[in-house]
Amino acid sequence: MTRLTRADLDALPAYVAGRTVPGAIKLASNEVPYGPLPGVVEAVAASIAGAHRYPDPAATALRAALSDRLGIDADRIATGCGSVALTEHLFRVTCLPGDEAIYAWRSFEAYPIIAATTAATSVRILNTAEHAHDLPAMAAAVTDKTRLVIVCNPNNPTGTACRKADLDAFLDAVPPTVVVALDEAYREFVTDPDVPDGLVEYGDRPNVVVLRTLSKAWGLAGLRVGYLIGSPEVAAAVRKVVTPFSTSATAQAAALAALHASDEMQRRVDLITAERERVVNAVRKVYPDVPDTQSNFFWLPLGDATTDFAQKCEESGVIVRAFAGDGVRVTIGSHGENDAFLDCI
Numbered sequence: 001m002t003r004l005t006r007a008d009l010d011a012l013p014a015y016v017a018g019r020t021v022p023g024a025i026k027l028a029s030n031e032v033p034y035g036p037l038p039g040v041v042e043a044v045a046a047s048i049a050g051a052h053r054y055p056d057p058a059a060t061a062l063r064a065a066l067s068d069r070l071g072i073d074a075d076r077i078a079t080g081c082g083s084v085a086l087t088e089h090l091f092r093v094t095c096l097p098g099d100e101a102i103y104a105w106r107s108f109e110a111y112p113i114i115a116a117t118t119a120a121t122s123v124r125i126l127n128t129a130e131h132a133h134d135l136p137a138m139a140a141a142v143t144d145k146t147r148l149v150i151v152c153n154p155n156n157p158t159g160t161a162c163r164k165a166d167l168d169a170f171l172d173a174v175p176p177t178v179v180v181a182l183d184e185a186y187r188e189f190v191t192d193p194d195v196p197d198g199l200v201e202y203g204d205r206p207n208v209v210v211l212r213t214l215s216k217a218w219g220l221a222g223l224r225v226g227y228l229i230g231s232p233e234v235a236a237a238v239r240k241v242v243t244p245f246s247t248s249a250t251a252q253a254a255a256l257a258a259l260h261a262s263d264e265m266q267r268r269v270d271l272i273t274a275e276r277e278r279v280v281n282a283v284r285k286v287y288p289d290v291p292d293t294q295s296n297f298f299w300l301p302l303g304d305a306t307t308d309f310a311q312k313c314e315e316s317g318v319i320v321r322a323f324a325g326d327g328v329r330v331t332i333g334s335h336g337e338n339d340a341f342l343d344c345i
């Protein structure tokens with residue numbers, strides 16, 4: 001049979017999304033459980049009247065709102081169809097086939113897929129025994145072929161976060177010719193003051209790029225809006241390669257409405273982080289090895305017991321995210337949902 005697609009992709013694991021099972025509690029995709037923020041549903045409904053028109057490809061109003069909120073020029077911002085798409089665009093503007101991209105492992109499962117599809121060579125650096133990034137090893141892995149290093153902070157799926165002193169040393173060690181992407185999809189859930197805001201602390205470094213999303217704390221996972229902040233040059237390059245019109249008009253309208261509801265976003269995040277403390281403390285009574293988490297999920301390093309554990313949870317009506325042979329990631333849900341999970345264990 002004639003082969004029509006790349007043979008090397010056969011070895012690539014497909015992205016596994018958290019499963020939705022009718023009637024079950026879903027703690028598998030790091031979503032926030034409280035529904036869209038106030039004003040979002042109305043903004044989405046209003047935007048539909050213009051559905052026959054293309055959206056603003058430059059997302060001008062959204063970038064202006066982000067620029068106001070973040071205190072940076074709009075020319076440093078690119079928006080996209082979720083921050084996962086922006087990660088892909090960032091690979092495309094930094095890596096040619098054969099160039100190296102370094103990231104921690106285990107980390108966000110989209111990285112190896114994106115690296116492979118841009119033909120970059122993945123260099124994975126194993127996490128420490130505490131399930132955190134090994135930043136000195138990541139810095140030491142940089143070669144003259146390295147074009148991109150991704151730091152997932154906090155890390156999906158382990159929840160662990162890099163502290164300021166370690167990131168300072170890491171960024172000082174990486175040559176300024178290598179782009180460092182700080183993937184801060186879960187930044188809003190960070191409560192440890194020692195975990196730096198990448199934009200505030202490192203935004204003035206031209207080789208640092210910060211990736212954020214409105215999918216998590218801002219409750220827009222289903223509408224797909226992420227943004228990237230970099231130097232004007234890097235942001236412009238990303239805007240050039242973004243799939244045209246990939247931030248839909250509805251997504252832009254929803255994002256603008258969500259950004260107007262930032263107090264309510266913070267109130268919900270506070271509920272989640274309080275629940276996180278309650279749940280992790282309770283889980284540690286049974287599984288003491290749960291690493292500290294700065295995100296809206298936590299990691300159960302169950303090794304070979306992973307699949308069985310996830311199956312048992314599902315039989316009790318709770319869907320968690322299993323990484324076979326490694327561990328289970330559990331999203332913090334509402335109080336009642338979390339109680340259901342605690343009942344399971």
Ligand SMILES: Cc1ncc(COP(=O)(O)O)c(C=O)c1O
Pocket residue numbers: 030081082083084085108152155156183185212213214215221224225226
């Ligand atoms: C670490 C990390 N980065 C990026 C993303 C992508 O988020 P989205 O594409 O929904 O903006 C996710 C989603 O799970 C994530 O966990």
